[in-house]
Amino acid sequence: MNIRAQVSSVFHLDKCIGCHTCSIACKNLWTDRKGAEYMWWNNVETKPGTGYPTQWEDQEKYKGGWEKQGESLQLKIGGRGSLLGKIFHNPDLPTMDDYYEPFTFRYGDLTSAPAGDDQPTARPVSMVTGKPMKIEAGPNWDDDLSGSNIYAANDPGVVKLSAEEQQQLFAIEKMVMFHMPRICNHCLNAGCVASCPSGAIYKRGEDGIVLINQDKCRGWRMCVSACPYKKTYYGWSTGKSEKCILCYPRQEAGEAPACFHSCVGRIRYLGVLLYDADQIESGARQDDKDLPAAQREMILDPFDPQVIADAKEAGVPNQVIESAQRSPVYKFVKEWGIALPLHPEFRTLPMLFYVPPLLPVMSMNNQGKQKLADDFFTTLEQARLPMQYLASLFAGGNEEEVKAVYRKLIAVRIQRRSVTVGDLPAEEVTKACNIAQLDTEAIDAIYRMTTLTRIKERIVVPPMLREQAIEAGMDPEQHKQEMGFGKRIPPKRRW
Amino acid sequence: MTRQMLNCFSMLAVGLLLLSTPGWALQGDPQRGEDLYVGNVSFSAGGAPCLACHGIAGHELGYAAGANYGPDLTAIYEDYGEEGVTGVLEDLSFESMDAIYTERPLTDSERADLVAFFASVSEEIAPSIGSSLTLHVALVTTFFMVLVGVLGWWRLKGVRQPLVERARHGKGGTA
Numbered sequence: 299m300n301i302r303a304q305v306s307s308v309f310h311l312d313k314c315i316g317c318h319t320c321s322i323a324c325k326n327l328w329t330d331r332k333g334a335e336y337m338w339w340n341n342v343e344t345k346p347g348t349g350y351p352t353q354w355e356d357q358e359k360y361k362g363g364w365e366k367q368g369e370s371l372q373l374k375i376g377g378r379g380s381l382l383g384k385i386f387h388n389p390d391l392p393t394m395d396d397y398y399e400p401f402t403f404r405y406g407d408l409t410s411a412p413a414g415d416d417q418p419t420a421r422p423v424s425m426v427t428g429k430p431m432k433i434e435a436g437p438n439w440d441d442d443l444s445g446s447n448i449y450a451a452n453d454p455g456v457v458k459l460s461a462e463e464q465q466q467l468f469a470i471e472k473m474v475m476f477h478m479p480r481i482c483n484h485c486l487n488a489g490c491v492a493s494c495p496s497g498a499i500y501k502r503g504e505d506g507i508v509l510i511n512q513d514k515c516r517g518w519r520m521c522v523s524a525c526p527y528k529k530t531y532y533g534w535s536t537g538k539s540e541k542c543i544l545c546y547p548r549q550e551a552g553e554a555p556a557c558f559h560s561c562v563g564r565i566r567y568l569g570v571l572l573y574d575a576d577q578i579e580s581g582a583r584q585d586d587k588d589l590p591a592a593q594r595e596m597i598l599d600p601f602d603p604q605v606i607a608d609a610k611e612a613g614v615p616n617q618v619i620e621s622a623q624r625s626p627v628y629k630f631v632k633e634w635g636i637a638l639p640l641h642p643e644f645r646t647l648p649m650l651f652y653v654p655p656l657l658p659v660m661s662m663n664n665q666g667k668q669k670l671a672d673d674f675f676t677t678l679e680q681a682r683l684p685m686q687y688l689a690s691l692f693a694g695g696n697e698e699e700v701k702a703v704y705r706k707l708i709a710v711r712i713q714r715r716s717v718t719v720g721d722l723p724a725e726e727v728t729k730a731c732n733i734a735q736l737d738t739e740a741i742d743a744i745y746r747m748t749t750l751t752r753i754k755e756r757i758v759v760p761p762m763l764r765e766q767a768i769e770a771g772m773d774p775e776q777h778k779q780e781m782g783f784g785k786r787i788p789p790k791r792r793w
Numbered sequence: 794m795t796r797q798m799l800n801c802f803s804m805l806a807v808g809l810l811l812l813s814t815p816g817w818a819l820q821g822d823p824q825r826g827e828d829l830y831v832g833n834v835s836f837s838a839g840g841a842p843c844l845a846c847h848g849i850a851g852h853e854l855g856y857a858a859g860a861n862y863g864p865d866l867t868a869i870y871e872d873y874g875e876e877g878v879t880g881v882l883e884d885l886s887f888e889s890m891d892a893i894y895t896e897r898p899l900t901d902s903e904r905a906d907l908v909a910f911f912a913s914v915s916e917e918i919a920p921s922i923g924s925s926l927t928l929h930v931a932l933v934t935t936f937f938m939v940l941v942g943v944l945g946w947w948r949l950k951g952v953r954q955p956l957v958e959r960a961r962h963g964k965g966g967t968a
């Protein structure tokens with residue numbers, strides 16, 4: 299048992315309205331500068347769709363994440379030797395076109411154009427070359443257009459479906475889509491960390507945030523290939539790679555990360571999880587279908603006295619344990635079991651979990667008639683999104699995982715309907731609870747957490763205890779005085 | 794004891810005298826001259842070996858014989874003769890040589906050795922070193938071009954553009 303703390307998150311996809319406020323908040327704060335124009339540490343994709351960069355989920359192309367080779371794990375871009383072999387010509391990088399060519403408009407022309415018969419226009423110009431360009435792609439291209447024959451049809455998840463399932467999706471394509479916001483998952487078994495030849499990427503010991511040391515990065519860009527989520531980006535003017543920092547400076551000041559704070563749909567939950575680092579290796583080696591369960595297994599109950607004792611032993615401060623007890627993420631992932639990791643089969647053990655979208659399926663389906671609990675569950679297969687599609691997104695292909703979540707989400711809906719509309723017989727509600735294996739309190743808690751909570755309950759930023767982290771390395775008083783001066787040195791806490 | 798020492802001294806003195814006589818020094822050693830030229834033996838004052846700038850096309854010196862900062866020296870002995878060559882090495886009448894050797898002059902014996910070496914190579918005919926060099930350079934260049942090409946071929950060459958093109962062509966085909 300080697301207990302560590304990890305700041306983790308849950309995104310509730312049924313609540314995301316695809317407004318991109320999160321992306322803009324992040325861009326304004328961190329990547330609004332030269333060489334970083336194309337970076338979206340937070341981006342929102344439409345699913346089905348190819349995402350950003352195009353088809354990032356297709357690791358046959360991008361070679362991200364881990365592969366099982368016999369009993370051991372290896373990065374898909376190759377082991378140390380092969381990485382060294384291609385250190386000067388990393389062949390597995392997305393091209394600019396796969397991200398998109400960043401552009402702006404010549405707004406000045408609107409006011410400075412000489413008088414004439416035509417309305418002045420602001421032409422689009424490339425932010426790379428400065429020349430006028432034709433805009434052909436963007437980080438959210440095809441947004442809300444899930445029927446498109448280029449982007450939706452080439453979603454790696456859709457391509458994998460059987461012809462029949464694709465048919466099903468196509469027949470109803472005009473109605474079905476959902477938004478999927480993505481940030482760095484701050485993985486437990488991060489591909490980016492493992493691939494870096496300079497050892498510049500590290501996972502902070504105290505909170506698990508994965509960072510790139512800008513002093514040590516040499517711009518080899520192996521992390522860009524090795525991250526299966528394509529969440530490290532190469533900064534063209536600094537010559538260093540950058541990634542989402544989970545707004546650690548904001549968190550250290552007790553604030554929520556900018557994308558969480560600004561989220562209009564209030565879909566984002568944040569909190570500390572205690573996990574057993576000794577299980578990382580064995581957990582990441584499970585079969586695809588068992589990965590979500592293995593990951594849940596690693597997450598420990600912060601109320602268990604034994605876990606608390608072990609955590610203290612491992613140096614997790616009291617305040618962090620208390621914060622873990624208030625963590626909404628623990629509830630979603632472990633207690634209620636309604637949040638799943640995105641693409642667990644990449645084996646990086648991502649620590650951002652998603653509540654899969656149920657969509658307003660049933661009420662439409664029923665044409666106003668109330669279906670009984672039995673029917674709800676048996677019609678699951680005819681849900682608007684094929685189960686196989688969702689399972690390939692959130693469960694390594696294991697449909698049972700997704701179905702289990704759906705049963706619970708539907709049970710919540712049935713109970714709420716019974717409470718608010720009052721047109722369902724009580725035994726139906728009980729039946730739904732039994733099938734979903736949830737008790738009424740849990741359902742109420744899920745309902746409350748999903749709809750009524752305020753920001754402090756949704757986003758439980760742990761005390762970052764910087765003074766303690768600093769104290770471990772130097773005299774805090776000296777740190778305070780010398781902060782910002784002198785030579786910067788690489789951090790010692792790496793693992 | 795003292796006799797032996799005396800003998801020794803006298804022999805040393807005679808030797809020194811012999812060495813310092815100009816008449817003797819003129820008999821340079823072409824082999825040593827070559828070593829000095831190539832740099833196998835360095836000049837006593839530390840000047841750069843001649844080969845750093847001058848080639849001798851006919852002599853087996855590998856690609857280094859193509860050194861071309863200064864003119865090729867195959868025919869220098871033929872053209873200028875012993876005195877001419879010694880004169881140049883002594884007066885340093887060329888600016889670029891001046892810069893190198895004024896501070897680090899050659900000794901008389903080094904000059905003589907070089908002259909002897911030049912004399913020995915003056916007969917040699919320059920073979921077509923240029924063509925084999927060109928061939929080798931061409932081969933190496935091609936190898937690198939192919940390598941770069943292959944590595945480029947293995948690269949991920951764009952994902953989005955092919956999707957768009959396929960969709961467009963697919964449409965064109967069925968319509």
Ligand code: SF4
Nearest residue numbers: 482483485489490525
């Ligand atoms: S999601 Fe984040 S932590 Fe995970 S591999 Fe990618 S960059 Fe690294």
Ligand code: SF4
Nearest residue numbers: 314317318320561563
């Ligand atoms: S701000 Fe929230 S609701 Fe809006 S796109 Fe981002 S995650 Fe979705």
